[in-house]
Amino acid sequence: MQAQLEKILDKNRNKIQYGNLPTYIPELTKANKDALGIYISQPDGKEFGAGDYGYKFTIQSISKVITLIMALEDWGPAYIFEKVGMEPTGDAFNSMMKLEIVRPSKPFNPMINAGAIAVTSMIKGNSPEEKIDRIMKFFKLITQNPTLxxxxxxxxxxxxxxxxxxxxxxxxxxxxxxxEDVEGNLDVYFRQCSIEVTCKDISRIGLFLSNNGILKETGEQLINPEYTKIAKAFMVTCGMYNASGEFAINVGIPAKSGVGGGIMAVVPGRMGIGVVGPSLDEKGNSIAGIGVLKDISKELDLSIF
Structure with missing residues (x-):
């Protein structure tokens, strides 16, 4: 496995030059554009890392998957999906066009910014500080990384x-x-997107989802398994923004990207995968990271379809 991963990374490094760092969040332009790494976590405890898997980056939109399952635990699907839809948009992740032109006026899904902001507002807590504290504790638990x-x-x-x-x-x-109060809620959202992680951390989140909400280290069922299935379904249909259909065909596993360069992928029952490559394509996805996942899926026969 180790040799395979290193070979696949080397094959896809040339794609980095065709992407760019995001400029609309100025601090993200300070990232190392040439970084590329991968980490795989398996249910049997075996883990494999190659390339720049220790490189730190902010989780950004990958956090949307976790805040969704937290909100589902807090309120249940009926309440959440009364306010947020279940359909792909075909638009960019930060588009607001359909909020106004489609009725009833609600975000199309929880993986675009509007939907994720709405979902974050539904996480229980008496203050923004209490909400972000809950989010951080849950991230630390499922990654088994208390230093996040x-x-x-x-x-x-x-x-x-x-x-x-x-x-x-x-x-x-x-x-x-x-x-909720808009500014307080946005503060929670900006903070959750700014959690600093490595490939190992997001591969552990992927493993947690692949185990349907069971924490490998303790065997505890932390989340209703139905809610993890909902999250993985959204990852397939909406997780790679308006490139989700193409990704489903070419890679075939649930995945969620972030503009920090990370991609978290889930192979149900088999593994969690974390990839980082800060050089992004025009749709906001890691350009080399997608190539890496495409090759891994093909070589290891990972597609769920």
Whole structure:
């Protein structure tokens, strides 16, 4: 496995030059564009890492999967999906166009920014601090990494430049999708996106989802397995933004990307995969990371279809 991973990384490094670092969050332009790494976690305890798997990056939109299952645990599907839809949009992850032109006015799914902001507002807590504390504790538990922290520089950069997210949030407040204080809720959202992780961390999250919410280390069922299945279904249909259909055909496993360069992938019952490659394609996905996952899926016959 180790030799396979290193060979696949080497094959896909040339794709890095065709991508770019995101500029709309200024701090993300400081990332190492040439970084490329992978980590695999399996239920039997075996783990494999290759390339820059120790490289730290912010989790960004990968966090949406976890906040979704937390909100589902807090309220159940009926409440969540009264306010957030279940369909792909075909639009960019930060588009707000359909919020206004489609009725009833609600985000199409929890994997786009509008939907994730709405979901974060539904996580229980008496204050933004209590909410982010719950989120951080859950991330630390499922990654088995008690040292996880929020990257304060990137958090502040997102907060300062997040006017499009702010506009979407205020619109959703106006139409009744969000009931919480907008600025407090956005603060939680910006913080959750700024959690700093490695490939190992997100591969552990992927393993947790592959085990349908059972924590490998203790055997404890932390999340209703039905909610992890919902999350994985969204990952297949919406997890790679408006490239999700192409990814499903070419790779064939549930995955969620983030503009920090990470991709978390899940092979149900078999493994969690974490990939990092900060150089992004035009749709906001790691350009070399997609190539790596495509090759791994083909070589290891991972597609669920």
């Amino acid at each position: 922290e929020i990257n304060k520089s990137i958090y502040m950069s997102e907060k300062k430049t997040g006017d499009r997210n702010r506009a979407m949030a205020y619109f959703m407040k106006d139409v009744g999708v969000i009931n």
